[in-house]
Amino acid sequence: MRIMQNIQTRYGDHIPMAAILEHPSVDRLVSHLGKSYVLPDEVPVTDTPPAVEVPGAPSAEPTNWVSFAEAESGVPAYCLFGDTGELSWLLHLSGDLAGEGSVFGLEAPGFGRDAEPSGGIEELARVCADAVLARHGEGPCRLVGQGIAGLIAAETARLLLDGGVEVTELLLLGTPEPGLAPGTETSAASVAEVTGTLAATWGMDSRPTMVVPSLPEDAEAQVDAAVRLLEPSAPMPAHKLRRWLLNATRWRRALVAAAAMYRARPVTGVGTACVVRAVRGVDGRLGDFDRWIAPPPVVHELDREPWSLAGAAAAREIARARAGGPAPVVSGRPSPIVPINRYGSGVRSIWAHNLYGEVSYAIYLSRHLGAHTPVIGLEQLGVGSLDTRPRAYASVKDMAAHYVSELREQFPGESYLLGGCSFGGVLAYEMAHQLLSAGEEVSHLIAIDPIMPGTEAWTAWTGERSPPWRRKPSPWSCSGTPCASGGACPSRSVCPTSAASTWTNSSDGWPAISTGTLPCAPTRK
Template sequence: SVVTQGYEAPEGETERELAAVWCDLLGLERVGRHDNFFELGGHSLMAVQLLNRLARAGMETSLAILFAHPILRQLAVAVKRPGKLTTFPLDDNPLLLRAEGAQPPLFFVHEPSGDPLVYSPLASLLQVDRPVYVLHALGMYALENPPTSLEALAAYHAEAIRRVQPHGPYYLCGWSLGGLLSYEIACQLHQRGEEIAFIGMIDSYHPALLQNSAFDALSAAEQRDAMILTFLSNYVPESDRAVLAQLQRPIDEKKAVDLCSFHRWLPDDMTCEALLLRLNTALYIRPLGLKYRPSSSDFTVNLYTAETQENEDRWRGWHGIVGERSSLHPVGGTHHSIMQQPRLAQLAAYLSAHLLPQTPYNPVVIMHEGVKTEPPLFCIPGAGASAFSFLDLAGLLPVSSPVYVLQARGLTEVTRMPHLTVEETARDYIYAMRQIQPCGPYFVVGHSFGGWIALEIALQLQAQGESVSDLIVIDSRAPGSKQSASHREAIMKLIDIYNLMLNRTLPVTWEELSPLAPKEQLGYLHQVLVDAGLYTNKTPLSALEGVFQVIKANLNTSYYPATRYRGVMHMINAQEGDCVAREKHNAVWSAYAERLTPLLNPGNHMTMLTMPFVAKLADYITTVMSQTRD
């Protein structure tokens, strides 16, 4: 093919030599002096091939220089001839993936292969206002005196980070062993008095979980063979892995890579040299990770996990090691596919949300001030619902009882990103609750999706040694995984909720909405709600936009309680609900509480909170609170 956009022929010997190599690698007939290597189709593996080809042609450079000067004419000026190169492969760290951004940079840290470019697709998907760098370790094994521990390697990387950003706050993230390195770098920077603002671990296991007696019993040579097979099996179809396993022991890595090439197991753009570089780097770095023993800390860590197998630790061994405010974000897929589409998009969405600068927000809405000496009732609405959903209930409770509602972030301020996990939401709500009531016992009520948050609040307070009174959960689905909800599914679910509130069907269908742009769809629905009397003519469209962004985030949230609530859970379900589904949900809920007390309340999922049906609910809650006080 030919790329002709803005073509200008290369000038001078170096430009022409570079252009010839680019043409060969990229499969192009010609390359102009203003062309960008990555825009022409260059990528992770091809970049390393380019460096190797240039070296053979007597033009040596580094990944850092290629990233900084991807345009042919610029690279021609930047390449160095033999004798002018740095001798230490880590000297060019960190590499710049994205230059734009006003916020402090994000630093990705390499996984065992040392390849920095595995993060390129993820970096391109991030919606953040900050530069993105990556630390690599390709070829580290060839150093005269390479780091002999993960701590030592982290020290090199910490110094590289400080060359770009001398002082915190620091934002660090890594996949696999890169998560361990991120954590250790954070520890070392923190010991120097620096602020650590963010640590992201992408399916990173605590080293203790990766060790087992069978592996430990192997000799050093056998452990090396096992690591080679594990590394190469990522490129080999499952049906052919028996062929790979037949390699003569001890395994010669060059012969193993040649076998992969012979069977055409490698991607078309991967050379044996590129694979060997990564394999040998991984063989050196992975044992450093297995020997690493992370120290406990108060760091808030965001752990993004692949699918968790039955009986596998969802926290990957980090629970109790990292700070209490750490959170788990299930992405799904495998340890490798989590970094590939379609999982990569979900991972990027999580990271983008967590890297946004957040100003403090107060979720508390006062429904009834009551008497200050009385313990308050904290109410948590369902997905996309506001404090208004508890208005009738609050009016029927004793006048002495203070009633507060904890509203979702992003509901009334559409510029704020909603919480993406139940654990994060619960932590913010607990902070707000403690400003009102520093100590327990706490009374918490959750409706629908709010039931998940109510349970998590109880579990976190329980872990902190606080007294939690009987937990009241109103018509809530059992915790568990939720499928990804599309824009269409979210808007139709919202319409279903309004139908339940009205106890009739709104005159709107997907067929009417589908030809419209997303914002126009909300505008159309807004007018329908005004006509139905749910909104007034003065209700701004932004009110519906806030509701929609929260409900969509809630629908895409998974929740697996980490432990069991040591108390009574009052499960109050709608009488007009599906009785079969109700029994199934109650059976799951019972696993998360020492005692489950079921109760039916008149009405459907929404009308049970309104008059006249809410009267029975109010009487029951009043009785529970008075008995607990006594």
């Protein structure tokens, strides 16, 4: 369990802990993680010549911060230049970002001074990270990126995290997964992409149709055509617009070339990662980002064309998507919750630790339940920091109360399926009682080899002769498929063991105890 906890800390808790049982050697586990979950920490060196021209080192041009909103409190958002090299894409979104703190935008080095774009994704990210560190004081920050340049934002987040800066949110808008960005792009295509982004920003209802009566690679003629299309909506005169478009097109082409050569390394430790992309009219593979960003980001797909993501209507949709996403993770706070297998489509079960304070038995349970069944563990060892003793509790009730508060915070409003082995059965029993008393629903309570309520051992442990049940938890008695007790097991039973107990109330308030065989989840053969 400690090995898998360290792996999850580095690469994300989307990795099931049962992987170490399925691949029980270092070589097999590393190979499995590399193929299925994470990118390698080190980029392999290759002698293969590049297929595209790689930009040189970043220019010595100074970076330029633009203040969109300043606040005395909150978490500042550092928004990096988009794939046009500038910040027009941020105009409509900055208001939503400002609700949580200051918003600053960073233009590409030398943009607006006709400097030639240079530098790969890693080099530009280092420039951005240095600029953030020079401006940022103490505390956490947010990072936002757009388009292909979102790769730079993610790489910047990795550099800041490695340097000890807390990044509570990474927001990527229309950013392709590494390896899925276009390998090359004609000059005409670059001008068209830049024109579409600016058209959305400046309120045009439809994407301008580029008609260039000249050679396809005549960049000057293409930019002149774009100026004619955008000038009625642009906030600048034609001669300034033309210069703006030339700079933006150069940056777009340079970033496409840089993305083709980018070899991503995993980004881990971000509080919340979110990817927003437009999918209308998009063909081919889109990517799920789960090997690049760990834990995998929340992906919001908007039913609109990609060029429109910079518009006002899209900004409102993005704001709603962010509001409905998960709350940022509070880093550094010890928690008893152990994500043995956090993700999956099945019913989530929660298993309490044994008398030694650890819950490694649930890894074996998760292996039998399968990769698609979420399994959460509760550990006393995880409540204290790694260099101190575990948190001490005055009683089982106090311990259960803390665990219940954590469950209600992280998994609010669900019907809880609780289980435990040995002492964990007692703990799960008390947690179920407290949840029910708080008005929550407990669908199942499963105890494996527990101290039985109503026995002398129970009385010696708790000092209570009558367990405190006054309402019926449903369903705690067996029903469904026949089991050894003469009853039957619920169709969604999650316990694969052969010695389990379930409780339900009898008329006098004492629990009726049945001991029997509970099968594995019915989807398992």
